[in-house]
Amino acid sequence: MSGLWGGRFQNSADVTMFRLSKSTDLDWRLAPYDIAGSLAHLKALTKGGLIDSKISQSIESALKELRKEVFERKFLPEDSDEDVHSALERGLTNKLGEIGGLIRAGRSRNDQVATDLKLLMMDDFTVISELLLDLSGALLKKAETYVDLIAPGFTHLQHAQPVSFGHELAKHAVALQRDISRIRDWYERTNLSPLGSGALSGSSLPIDPELTARDLGFSGLVPNSIDAVSDRDFVAEGLFILALVGVHLSRVGEEWTIWATPEFGWAQLADEFSTGSSIMPQKKNPDIAELARGKSGPLIGNLTSILTTMKGLPFAYNRDLQEDKAVTFSSIDHLTLLLPALTGMVETTEFNRAKVAAAATSGFSLATEIADFLVKRNLAFPQAHQIAGKYVQICESKNIELHQLDESEMKKLHPLLDKTLLDLLDGKHAISARSTPNGAAPSSVKEQIKKLRGENEEAKAWISTSQKRFSGMMGQ
Ligand code: ARG
Secondary structure (H helix, E strand, O other), rough: OOOHHHHHHOOOHHHHHHHHHHOOOHHHHHHHHHHHHHHHHHHHHHHHOOOOHHHHHHHHHHHHHHHHHHHHHOOOOOOOOHOOOOOOOOHHHHHHHHHHHHHHHHOOOHHHHHHHHHHHHHHHHHHHHHHHHHHHHHHHHHHOOOOEEEEEEOOOEEEEEEEEEHHHHHHHHHHHHHHHHHHHHHHHHHHHEOOOOOOOOOOOOOHOOOHHHHHHHHOOOOOHHHHHOOOOOHHHHHHHHHHHHHHHHHHHHHHHHHHOOOOOEEEOOOOHOHHHOOOOOOEEEOOOHHHHOOOOOHHHHHHHHHHHHHHHOOOOOOOOHHHHHHHHHHHHHHHHHHHHHHHHHHHHOOEEEHHEEEEOOOOOOOOHHHHHHHHHHOOOOHHHHHHHHHHHHHHHOOOOOHOOOOOOHHHHHEEEEEEEHHHHOOHHHHHHHHOOOOOOOOHHHHHHHHHHHHHHHHHHHHHHHHHHHHHHHHHO
């Protein structure tokens, strides 16, 4: 029988029921946040005159001692503990006897678990933001190294127009920057305290939940106590953000996997960040890139899972909500494993400049230059497009590149075409001309990288401020 509700029950829980109910395997991760919540709640109870200040001091020291023992793994959940909250209450009463139970007044595991999970997620999401910044930094550094290298840009996986290879690399950093900004928006929205909502209706005791909220670094209180204990939007939204990060990383992974094929031969992966085959001695496989692609599976699955748990759920707390932790921890763990390895892979990849450059202008990827040349001579774009298309067709049938067509043939196509076009049919020229602020010209890409670095610095400052809040909770 659980120590938490003995009074009303005559018989103990069946072993199968207890096994199903028990969640310490997972929710033990919440322990430091649960203790932080208890310390704040203790203050409110003391201020409300519900706990004598001397007794309050001894509860406070016992809680801090317990926190230390949790970190040192000297205090662990026992088989008979149902969840982290009851295990920690056992720890406290073991130390203090009956007065250890005083802090149960005015709160419930329902508001406790919502508070703990919010705190853990906000803490871990700052760590994920930091890992995203590392990856972004690695991509920007590579982008800078290869900013002057001309590469083919693709649409439909077909050569489209040449771009700076730095542009290709930096585009991923832009997506990651949006992810970090999404985390920051989510953090703001999540940062309201459920503590003090009790089981569902608040408390009749003279406690001030606003004070508890401030103490824990929340910006305020969830405005409705029923919503406070049953809302898991912060889980769904958080898991959406992580799923989208997963989708972004899967696109990095896909690109790297293709670039590392012998057919492309662009990317040379470092030994430290590749794997071999147990049967084929020649193999060097881009497993990190493939795992980056693969992890989007569970990350999207976890989001679908929490939304399914939440759908149609009656208010307020229902035990279904206990399923929130497995998916949350799973997504966090996948990314904290993947991101540093992916950053290492990016940092150590060398690109074969000759192969990338050779591919840059093949596949008639400079055909747009012909159309633009005619437009600059005042031809309407549809006609210019038509003529450039014909130009390509002729070259294709003659098996020559665009710059190899005779001037006489050009003139036949359109009198406005002449030899001066040849200067433009050059990859370097084509990309340096695309110097719009977000364009593919090396000069533009350098500016973009500078801007992104500035934004990353700003995000770094946000991360370190936010992390201070949580290091306090870890007793540091
Ligand atoms: N362990 C539960 C959870 O993770 C919290 C406890 C609430 N239980 C309850 N019977 N009201 O959601």
